[in-house]
Amino acid sequence: MNAPAENRAMPRYCNQPPQTQPVLPSDLSPNRSRAILLVRAKWINGTVLHYAFLDQGGDVGGPEQLDEVRHAFQAWKALGIGLEFQEVEDPSDSEIRIVFQQSQGSSSYVGRDNLGISTREPTMTFGWDLTTPYGKATALHETAHAMGLAHEHQNPFAGIVWDEEKVYADLAGPPNNWPHEVTFNNILRKLSPNEVTGSAWDPDSIMEYSFGPGLILSPEAYRGGIPETLSLSATDKARVLQWYPPLAARPQQLQAFQSTPLQLATGQQTDFEIVPSETRSYQIGTFGNSDVLLALFEETADGGLRYVTADDDSGQDRNGRLETRLVKGHRYLARARLYSAWGSGSAALMYW
Incomplete structure (x- = not known):
C-alpha cells in the first residue's frame, strides 16, 4: 500500500516478504499443481486468527494506531466472511503479531506463511500513521495480506509493461531506499497465473499500489499513473467471500x-x-x-x-x-x- 499519489514525491510502499513456494513433485499434472498453488496460502475457512500487539504504537503514534488495525479486521469481518479475528495478550497464542516501527515501513506475511514465523517475531509491521485516510487503507491492505491476498499490480492479467530502469531508480531513493531484489519482489515480479483467482485485473483493489506518471509504459490509459484506492472494491469483497464464505449454521x-x-x-x-x-x-x-x-x-x-x-x-x-x-x-x-x-x-x- 502506498501514500497519496499525483504530483508528489515517491511514496512509501508495502514491503511484502517473499512468499514461500512449495516444492511439488515434477510429475504432477498442470491442473493439480495450479490448484495447490492457488489454495496453499489460504486459511481453512472458519479459522480464528489471533493477533497480538508487540508494542503500543511504537514510534508511529499512540494507542489510536492499534484501534485502526482493529477497525481493519472488523471491516473484513463485516462482509460476512467465515474467518474470525480475535485479539490476544500473549504473542505465543497468536498467528499474527504486530509492531509499529517507522524504520521498518509497512508489511505483512501472506496467509498461512504466518505460521512459519517464530512467536517471538512480528508478522505485520506498520511504518506510518494509520489515522489518516491513507493510513486506514494501509491497515486494510496489510490485514488482507494476512488473509492470503496478494498485490494486485503483480497480477499477470494486468498487462503492465514497466519502465524498469526508472522503477528501480525511483525505489532505490528515499523514502523507500529499496534494494534491487525488494523492488523486483514487490512491483516488477508478475505472479504466476496459477497463483491468482479469475482472469481480470482490478485497478481499484485495496491491494493495488498507486503510481505516479512515468513508471508505466503500457497500457496507455495508465501511462499517467494509477490513482490510489482508499476503500475495498467490489472485486475485493467478492474475492474474499469466494475464499471465506459465511459458515453454515450447523455442519x-x-x-x-x-x-x-x-x-x-x-x-x-x-x-x-x-x-x-x-x-x-x-x-x-x-x-x-x-x-x-x-x-x-x-x-x-x-x-x-x-x-x-x-x-x-x-x-x-x-x-x-x-x-x-x-x-x-x-x-x-x-x-x-x-x-x-x-x-x-x-x-x-x-x-x-
Whole structure:
C-alpha cells in the first residue's frame, strides 16, 4: 500500500516478504499443481486468527494506531466472511503479531506463511500513521495480506509493461531506499497465473499500489499513473467471500465408520461435526484421489473452537490422516478444504 499519489514525491510502499513456494513433485499434472498453488496460502475457512500487539504504537503514534488495525479486521469481518479475528495478550497464542516501527515501513506475511514465523517475531509491521485516510487503507491492505491476498499490480492479467530502469531508480531513493531484489519482489515480479483467482485485473483493489506518471509504459490509459484506492472494491469483497464464505449454521454430523463423499470444487471446503460416543484414540482421514487440507477443532466451554491438529497431503501420493484422542460427548469440527481432485475425481471423509 502506498501514500497519496499525483504530483508528489515517491511514496512509501508495502514491503511484502517473499512468499514461500512449495516444492511439488515434477510429475504432477498442470491442473493439480495450479490448484495447490492457488489454495496453499489460504486459511481453512472458519479459522480464528489471533493477533497480538508487540508494542503500543511504537514510534508511529499512540494507542489510536492499534484501534485502526482493529477497525481493519472488523471491516473484513463485516462482509460476512467465515474467518474470525480475535485479539490476544500473549504473542505465543497468536498467528499474527504486530509492531509499529517507522524504520521498518509497512508489511505483512501472506496467509498461512504466518505460521512459519517464530512467536517471538512480528508478522505485520506498520511504518506510518494509520489515522489518516491513507493510513486506514494501509491497515486494510496489510490485514488482507494476512488473509492470503496478494498485490494486485503483480497480477499477470494486468498487462503492465514497466519502465524498469526508472522503477528501480525511483525505489532505490528515499523514502523507500529499496534494494534491487525488494523492488523486483514487490512491483516488477508478475505472479504466476496459477497463483491468482479469475482472469481480470482490478485497478481499484485495496491491494493495488498507486503510481505516479512515468513508471508505466503500457497500457496507455495508465501511462499517467494509477490513482490510489482508499476503500475495498467490489472485486475485493467478492474475492474474499469466494475464499471465506459465511459458515453454515450447523455442519453435517459425521458418524463413526461412515464414509461421507466430499463433493467439492477447487478451493471449496466442507465442515463436519463429530461427537464421539466413547473416549479413545481415533483416526480421521480422507480417501480417494485428492489433495486436501484437513483440520480438526474442539469446541470449548465458551462456545469457541480450539485448534487440535491438521494434515496437508497436497502434492503427495497419500491421503490425509489425523490421529488423536477424542473425548466422549465433546463436540469437534473436522474441516476439509480441497486443493485438487484427479482420476475419478471422487473423495470421501471418515472417522473410526
